[in-house]
Amino acid sequence: MPTKAKGIHRELWVGALFLTVIILLVVFGWLMGAIGPLQSHSRFYVLYNFAGGIEIGSPVRVAGVKVGKVSTIEFLPEVSQSAETSQERTSLKLTIDVSTKALPSVRQDSRFYVNMAGIIGEKYIEISPGTSSAPILTNGSTVRGVDPPRIDQLLSQGYGVFGRIMDFMDANEKTLTEFLTGMQELISDANTLLKGRERKKLVTLLDNLNAVTSDIHEFSLRLKNPETQKFYDQVFELVERAHQIDKPVIKQFLQEEGIRARIF
Amino acid sequence: MIVVSKITKSFGSRLVLDDISFEARPGESLFILGKSGVGKSVLLKLIVGLIASDQGSISVGGQKVDVENPRLLAQVRRKCGLVFQFPALLDSATVFENIAFGLRARGLVEDPNLIEPRVFEQMRTVDLDTSFLNSYPNQLSYVAQKKVSIARTLAVSPDYLLFDEPTTGMDPVATAVLNELLKKLKRELNVTTIVVSHDIKSALACADRLILIDHGKIVFDGEPKNFKSSNVPLAIDFREGVSLGK
Amino acid sequence: MNYFLKNRKFRWRREETLEQMYVLGVQSIPIIVVSLAFIGLMMILELAFHMRLVLKHDSLVPAFSAVLMVRELGPVITCLLLTSRIGAGIAAEIGSMKVTEQLDALKLLSIDPFDYLVIPRWIGSVFAALSLTMISIAVALGGGALLAAQKLGTSSGEYFNTVFFFVKFPDVLRCLIKAFVFGTIIPFIASYQGFSCELGSAAVGEAATQAVVRASLSIIIADFLLTYLFYAI
Numbered sequence: 001m002p003t004k005a006k007g008i009h010r011e012l013w014v015g016a017l018f019l020t021v022i023i024l025l026v027v028f029g030w031l032m033g034a035i036g037p038l039q040s041h042s043r044f045y046v047l048y049n050f051a052g053g054i055e056i057g058s059p060v061r062v063a064g065v066k067v068g069k070v071s072t073i074e075f076l077p078e079v080s081q082s083a084e085t086s087q088e089r090t091s092l093k094l095t096i097d098v099s100t101k102a103l104p105s106v107r108q109d110s111r112f113y114v115n116m117a118g119i120i121g122e123k124y125i126e127i128s129p130g131t132s133s134a135p136i137l138t139n140g141s142t143v144r145g146v147d148p149p150r151i152d153q154l155l156s157q158g159y160g161v162f163g164r165i166m167d168f169m170d171a172n173e174k175t176l177t178e179f180l181t182g183m184q185e186l187i188s189d190a191n192t193l194l195k196g197r198e199r200k201k202l203v204t205l206l207d208n209l210n211a212v213t214s215d216i217h218e219f220s221l222r223l224k225n226p227e228t229q230k231f232y233d234q235v236f237e238l239v240e241r242a243h244q245i246d247k248p249v250i251k252q253f254l255q256e257e258g259i260r261a262r263i264f
Numbered sequence: 265m266i267v268v269s270k271i272t273k274s275f276g277s278r279l280v281l282d283d284i285s286f287e288a289r290p291g292e293s294l295f296i297l298g299k300s301g302v303g304k305s306v307l308l309k310l311i312v313g314l315i316a317s318d319q320g321s322i323s324v325g326g327q328k329v330d331v332e333n334p335r336l337l338a339q340v341r342r343k344c345g346l347v348f349q350f351p352a353l354l355d356s357a358t359v360f361e362n363i364a365f366g367l368r369a370r371g372l373v374e375d376p377n378l379i380e381p382r383v384f385e386q387m388r389t390v391d392l393d394t395s396f397l398n399s400y401p402n403q404l405s406y407v408a409q410k411k412v413s414i415a416r417t418l419a420v421s422p423d424y425l426l427f428d429e430p431t432t433g434m435d436p437v438a439t440a441v442l443n444e445l446l447k448k449l450k451r452e453l454n455v456t457t458i459v460v461s462h463d464i465k466s467a468l469a470c471a472d473r474l475i476l477i478d479h480g481k482i483v484f485d486g487e488p489k490n491f492k493s494s495n496v497p498l499a500i501d502f503r504e505g506v507s508l509g510k
Numbered sequence: 511m512n513y514f515l516k517n518r519k520f521r522w523r524r525e526e527t528l529e530q531m532y533v534l535g536v537q538s539i540p541i542i543v544v545s546l547a548f549i550g551l552m553m554i555l556e557l558a559f560h561m562r563l564v565l566k567h568d569s570l571v572p573a574f575s576a577v578l579m580v581r582e583l584g585p586v587i588t589c590l591l592l593t594s595r596i597g598a599g600i601a602a603e604i605g606s607m608k609v610t611e612q613l614d615a616l617k618l619l620s621i622d623p624f625d626y627l628v629i630p631r632w633i634g635s636v637f638a639a640l641s642l643t644m645i646s647i648a649v650a651l652g653g654g655a656l657l658a659a660q661k662l663g664t665s666s667g668e669y670f671n672t673v674f675f676f677v678k679f680p681d682v683l684r685c686l687i688k689a690f691v692f693g694t695i696i697p698f699i700a701s702y703q704g705f706s707c708e709l710g711s712a713a714v715g716e717a718a719t720q721a722v723v724r725a726s727l728s729i730i731i732a733d734f735l736l737t738y739l740f741y742a743i
Contacts, residue, residue: 013536014528014637021641024648025682031670032679057678122675314614338620346618352611356529356603366619413615420619 041068041097044106045142046125047076047090052114052148053123060096060125061115067102070125071095090144096125105129106137112145265290266311266424266456271320273306280306282480283320288424291454293446295467297502298477304460305349307477308426311458312344313337324424342370345422349429351409353401359412360397363387366420386415391441407438414442425449427459431466439466446470464502468492476502523630530634534596535641541595542588542642543649549587550579550650554657569672572658576651576673580681581741584647586733589639589692593725596638597700600631601721604704605714613705623705631697639693640686647685684740691736692729699725 051073060068072095098106107130115126125145130137137143169176194202222228266288273281280303288294298304309315311322316331323329324340331337353362363383367373373382387394390411401409410433417425431439443466449455450472461467467474467488474491476484478498484491491499557571604627607613613623651673658664664672700721707717 010528010532010536014531017536017539017641018637021644024644028644028648028682029679032674032677032682309614312618314617341618341620344618346614348611348615350610352615354607354612354615365621369619369621416615416619 040100042100042103042106042137042139043071044096044098044137044140046094046096046112046145047142048092048094048114048145048147049090050147050150051092051094053116054094054114054125055123058124059122060098060127062098062102062105062127063129064126065102066124068096068098071097093142094125094145098127102127103136107131107134108137109134110137110143112143114145114148265325266458267323268307268311269320269322271307271310271322272318273303273310273315274318279480281310281317281477284477284480284482285320286475286482286485288456288458290456291450292456293450293470293472294456294458294475295471295473296458296460296475296477297462297464297467299462299498302477303480304477305428308346308428308458308460311426312341312346343423344426345417345420345424346426347414347417347428347430349432351401351406351413353409353412353416355401358398358400359392359404362401362412363416363419366416370420372420382419383415386419389418389445390415391438406433407435410434411438414445423455425455425457427457427461429461430459431461431463439463442466443470462502523626526626526630527633530630531637532634534592534631534634535638538592538595538638538642539645542591542646545591546584546587546646547649547653549583550575550653551657553578553583554654555661558662568662569664571662572654572664572669573672573676575654577676577681579650579654580647580677580685582733582737584650585639585643585685585688585692586729588643588646589689589696589729590726592635592638592642592693593696593729594722596635597696597721597725598718600697600700601703601707602714602718604701605707605717606711608705608707609709609711609714624701628697628701631701632694635697636690636693639689639696643685643689647682684736688733688736691732695728695732696725699728 054070054073056070056073058070059066060070074093074095076091076093106127110130111128113126113128114123116123268287269285271281271284272279284307286294296304296307306315310317311324311329313329313331321328325343327336327340327343329337329340354365357365360380360383363386364379367379367382373379383397384394387397392408392411392415396404396408396412401412404412410430414430430442434442446457446459446466447470449457459467459471468491471488474484474486474488475482476491476496476498484494484496484499486494492503494500553575554571557575558568561568561571561574604613604623607616607623607627616623616626651670654673655666655669658669659666703717703721703724707713
């Protein structure tokens with residue numbers, strides 16, 4: 001039989017237990033970020049076309065330090081155009097709460113990236129600290145975030161290219177097969193040629209070729225010595241003079257010498 | 265008036281009550297006698313609708329006892345008070361709470377301050393020491409527990425009082441108190457009482473009428489003086505104190 | 511079974527309810543706190559051993575133990591312990607009340623035994639399950655932080671950072687839903703066993719045993735179903 005407790009003692013215990021549970025719940029909620037910490041926040045709206053895995057509750061970091069979280073993610077209607085930002089059309093509007101202590105670093109030239117942390121792959125919004133010359137971003141501002149690279153898109157494009165290659169190969173399968181078969185035959189022929197009886201002949205041929213080239217080498221060396229140079233010069237001179245012998249000269253010569261010849 | 269007509273009840277293949285009919289007239293003190301296991305207690309439970317009969321019908325104060333109809337059954341039970349064979353006290357509640365229980369549950373006392381006088385009154389009626397007021401049932405003797413049980417039943421002022429073996433395990437003094445109580449209830453409050461018992465002395469002292477049940481049938485129905493001269497074998501056995509059972 | 515099906519109007523019984531909240535909740539604190547604290551510590555040591563063995567790395571031990579604690583062990587072990595502590599008690603109490611005709615006496619005093627006995631125990635049991643689960647999780651996490659600091663060289667800040675990266679507030683809410691369901695299962699099964707108890711003291715013992723067996727089994731099955739509902743769909 002359970003022991004009995006009476007009156008105030010019992011009520012006190014039950015009340016204390018109840019209170020403990022409420023306190024624990026609040027503490028858990030606060031630690032896990034379901035209940036906002038008791039400090040002031042500034043709210044910004046960040047526009048993206050692609051959020052890269054950001055969820056409600058994802059942390060917001062300034063210079064790598066956690067200072068807030070994403071509180072809502074909303075899909076913008078097609079026509080919605082924010083006057084503050086460029087004319088560009090964006091499809092997502094993220095509301096982020098940033099602790100006021102981090103505000104001095106959030107300036108108008110700050111950029112809002114979507115990043116991924118560590119091996120776990122937690123996605124967060126990184127706000128790069130702005131330059132001191134730019135004014136501090138005011139509460140409620142709307143800014144354009146930097147869209148993260150579309151890895152999925154790159155992949156899908158890659159798939160497209162692969163797809164086209166595949167199509168081409170499918171369409172020209174016969175040609176390709178023929179080409180490959182031809183190549184194979186060629187190689188095997190070459191192989192037999194190199195391995196067979198003809199090998200000796202080829203070796204002789206190569207030896208001859210070797211001899212010829214070495215002769216040519218010797219010859220060209222000889223051409224380069226001073227005597228040859230002299231000979232060259234003479235030849236050049238000769239050629240020079242020969243060059244001057246053009247048609248009229250020949251004619252004149254022929255006329256003169258020819259006449260003489262006729263005389264003989 | 266409690267009218268029992270053509271009641272049949274069996275547990276499994278064992279026929280306990282076979283076509284029993286009788287009535288308890290207003291202000292009458294009716295004793296039902298019988299050997300152990302003849303279904304006397306079953307009869308009482310049938311009357312207050314704790315179990316359902318196989319055949320036949322029972323009406324209490326003109327109202328039919330219908331186990332299937334909780335609302336009507338509640339009305340019947342409000343008229344009845346049943347003192348169980350065993351005290352059946354709530355062992356997690358004190359003597360005071362046990363006696364006050366029915367008063368509170370039925371909303372019989374508007375003012376909470378009036379509950380205590382009523383409880384004291386009932387404790388005096390059953391000759392129970394008021395020092396037991398804040399004791400728990402398991403701290404009490406069996407006789408005292410039984411007295412609490414009777415006080416609890418009397419507290420709700422029922423029109424019909426049903427006792428299941430009230431004197432079993434009671435000492436002679438307590439039995440005498442109980443017999444006096446039965447007489448007083450009849451005399452002063454004109455309460456109809458049905459007592460299931462095997463205590464022939466109490467029966468002959470208090471009963472207006474006696475019913476003897478044997479093998480599921482009524483074998484004797486009449487006044488105590490007729491019982492004394494009855495030739496029914498079981499009546500003779502009871503008179504001579506032979507084969508006494510519950 | 512009839513008791514459970516009838517239409518009834520419920521009455522707030524302050525005294526009985528408070529009594530049950532005290533008996534089932536407050537008086538169960540020691541056994542639950544001690545058991546869960548040690549289970550939490552044991553789990554961290556085991557996980558650390560295995561993670562070092564396989565991953566050569568134990569920085570995620572606090573996180574995994576906390577996830578397991580909040581999602582499963584916190585509510586389940588608390589309520590299984592609660593079952594063995596109070597389930598048998600409820601079944602035996604109601605069973606013996608039936609045997610000694612106390613239930614019949616209640617009915618004759620115009621008191622619905624279900625209303626009088628089961629509802630306060632239900633409220634008490636749900637209160638106990640919810641509060642003890644919360645306390646046991648807090649104790650296990652606190653003990654884990656201490657052990658992690660001592661044994662793994664993880665500072666408490668680091669410990670809670672890792673823990674709360676994996677354990678989100680919805681996990682705590684789901685854990686409380688589990689505790690609520692288990693806290694409901696215990697008194698209903700136990701009092702059903704009590705109400706349907708046969709006459710005799712052996713039957714009361716049997717009812718108590720059956721109450722613990724069936725309630726434990728139901729809790730484990732309900733836990734699987736709820737986990738499936740919360741995390742697998």
